[in-house]
Amino acid sequence: MRNQYHLQRKKPSREQQNPPGNGSERREVTKHRRKRMIIWMICMVAITAGGWLILTSADHPGEGGKVKPEPSPAIAGHPEEPPDPDPITPGSEDWWDPTDPSIIPEKKTTTKDKKKPVIQPPPTTSSRHILHNNWQNPDLNRLPMAETRTRGTNPSIPQLSNPPVRPAPFERPPDRRLQVAVRIPYWDPAATERLEQVADQINELNYPWYDIQSDGTLILRKADEASRILEIAEKNNIRLLPIIGNQYSPILLHEMLNQPEKRNRLIQEIVHTVLKQGYAGVELQFEPILEEDHDAFSHFVEELAAQLHEQQRWLSVALHPKTGTKRDTPSQCAQDWRRVGKAADSVKIMTYHYSLEKPGPAAPQPWLEEVLKRATSDMPAKKIYVSLSTQGYIWTGPDRLGPLTFNDAQNLIHTHNVSLQRNGDQPWFQYPVGKQIHTGYYQDAVGYGQKLRFLLEHHPDLAGIAHWYLGAEDPDTWKIIREANKRNR
Known part of the structure; x- marks a missing residue:
């Protein structure tokens, strides 16, 4: 009985395959199904795009929620200025090794209070990476660029x-x-x-x-x-x-x-x-x-x-x-x-x-x-x-x-x-x-x-x-x- 039931579920009847009615009626049904399918696809695309925009705006707030950092040097290379693909990046050669992160402190905004900045300290590194006036622990193997x-x-x-x-x-x-x-x-x-x-x-x-x-x-x-x-x-x-x-x-x-x-x-x-x-x-x-x-x-x-x-x-x-x-x-x-x-x-x-x-x-x-x-x-x-x-x-x-x-x-x-x-x-x-x-x-x-x-x-x-x-x-x-x-x- 269970096998016959599953066979019936897997194989639709002739009426299901060929709905009753003349040819024009069948064409109307098919046309209606296509419209519903198109509407469904448009909705899915809109939902996906909307979610992407929400996530993007959370990571990159607009000007209204953006807190501009105070002017800061460094490096930079020392110090200090966003990273530049060119190894001659201002600041990097003066403060830190070019592979080190930017020395500019980052300011973020909390989710609870959009007006209050949360200021993180500058990225830190070993003293060996300090280039200028490092008389204590200099890099004596540093190659020229x-x-x-x-x-x-x-x-x-x-x-x-x-x-x-x-x-x-x-x-x-x-x-x-x-x-x-x-x-x-x-x-x-x-x-x-x-x-x-x-x-x-x-x-x-x-x-x-x-x-x-x-x-x-x-x-x-x-x-x-x-x-x-x-x-x-x-x-x-x-x-x-x-x-x-x-x-x-x-x-x-x-x-x-x-x-x-x-x-x-x-x-x-x-x-x-x-x-x-x-x-x-x-x-x-x-x-x-x-x-x-x-x-x-x-x-x-x-x-x-x-x-x-x-x-x-x-x-x-x-x-x-x-x-x-x-x-x-x-x-x-x-x-x-x-x-x-x-x-x-x-x-x-x-x-x-x-x-x-x-x-x-x-x-x-x-x-x-x-x-x-x-x-x-x-x-x-x-x-x-x-x-x-x-x-x-x-x-x-x-x-x-x-x-x-x-x-x-x-x-x-x-x-x-x-x-x-x-x-x-x-x-x-x-x-x-x-x-x-x-x-x-x-x-x-x-x-x-x-x-x-x-x-x-x-x-x-x-x-x-x-x-x-x-x-x-x-x-x-x-x-x-x-x-x-x-x-x-």
């Missing part, structure tokens, strides 16, 4: 109409106690707005940035704001010393320093670029340097300085901080302060990154004093600029950190409603995320002023300060600099 960098169109920059040759980087301004040099980040267009606001306080601008290539030539990094920046510099009589970097590759630098043909070509290329563009000189930021290149690096500085001085141009050299003790790392020892200080017109001691692997201040005052004591014993004080960092870091675990600007810090403090504490001249804060404790150290105007007053009181013969870098700072920092640097105080 010469082949990739030479692909495509090389950006250009306008020539200066009135090339400045004087005053020298060590001459005191008539209206202030110290010269002020500023690094302007090529990866943050918002920094140009700040430059325009404070240009009257600046003596030297370290811009733009060139990288050496494996054949001894130079290539310019991104310089979208070049015309406006140069216009501001000329209007305010700001000396331009562009940066010459080695792609943070000690391997590339080793070949350049130890092969006479390439070394001579690089020197001629630098001098030619300075004269062609109308720069006042250049600043070398070769880092890291292999300890075995100690003498070769000093010899290069001496040769380049001699060539630039023949053309009435100036040489500045950026140096890692060191104390002259057993704590100094090979990267610090690779720089001969006596020889470099004698040949160069000015040096910038990058006095920050004291704390990297674990939370702490960037430049505690006892360490800063120790560095300056060593520096002034090796070089004339009138050639020394102390580089003060305006950017901090946030740690999400042991040796996991990401850059933290003043604006980033204020957003996190407000969002997590944390209380501030102070370690020397730097404020810091903590907040939990699950089982993790996030710790942020940053620089504010109060702490910056403490450092500046310390330098003016205990080391009044210094050439100046190097502000690193424009746009990351507390805006009130410039009020502090203006007041503290007045000569008639």
Whole structure:
């Protein structure tokens, strides 16, 4: 019986196969069925498309629900700006390895309260991936990116109409106690707005940035704001010393320093670029340097300085901080302060990154004093600029950190409603995320002023300060600099 029942269910009757009625009636039935089928298909397509739109709008809210992030640098490559498929991405080569995530903090909106932003900390990574001024744990095996960098169109920059040759980087301004040099980040267009606001306080601008290539030539990094920046510099009589970097590759630098043909070509290329563009000189930021290149690096500085001085141009050299003790790392020892200080017109001691692997201040005052004591014993004080960092870091675990600007810090403090504490001249804060404790150290105007007053009181013969870098700072920092640097105080 069960089998007969199933057979009857599987095989329809003749009436079912051929409904009664004439041919026109059957055609009407068929036509009606087709209409229903078409309507059913349209409905299914509409439902599917509607669901897709709902999901998409949830992931990508419209302008009404979108929270725009505050301007942030970094990187970048360091730091810092969305990722760019070109490995020459502004910020990535200056802060992090190009494969690392963007350093820009992400702002999201909660589903319960569409108006309240939830600000996540910047992505963090190992301190080994920090490229700039990493004297503690540098990547000594980093390869150059010469082949990739030479692909495509090389950006250009306008020539200066009135090339400045004087005053020298060590001459005191008539209206202030110290010269002020500023690094302007090529990866943050918002920094140009700040430059325009404070240009009257600046003596030297370290811009733009060139990288050496494996054949001894130079290539310019991104310089979208070049015309406006140069216009501001000329209007305010700001000396331009562009940066010459080695792609943070000690391997590339080793070949350049130890092969006479390439070394001579690089020197001629630098001098030619300075004269062609109308720069006042250049600043070398070769880092890291292999300890075995100690003498070769000093010899290069001496040769380049001699060539630039023949053309009435100036040489500045950026140096890692060191104390002259057993704590100094090979990267610090690779720089001969006596020889470099004698040949160069000015040096910038990058006095920050004291704390990297674990939370702490960037430049505690006892360490800063120790560095300056060593520096002034090796070089004339009138050639020394102390580089003060305006950017901090946030740690999400042991040796996991990401850059933290003043604006980033204020957003996190407000969002997590944390209380501030102070370690020397730097404020810091903590907040939990699950089982993790996030710790942020940053620089504010109060702490910056403490450092500046310390330098003016205990080391009044210094050439100046190097502000690193424009746009990351507390805006009130410039009020502090203006007041503290007045000569008639």
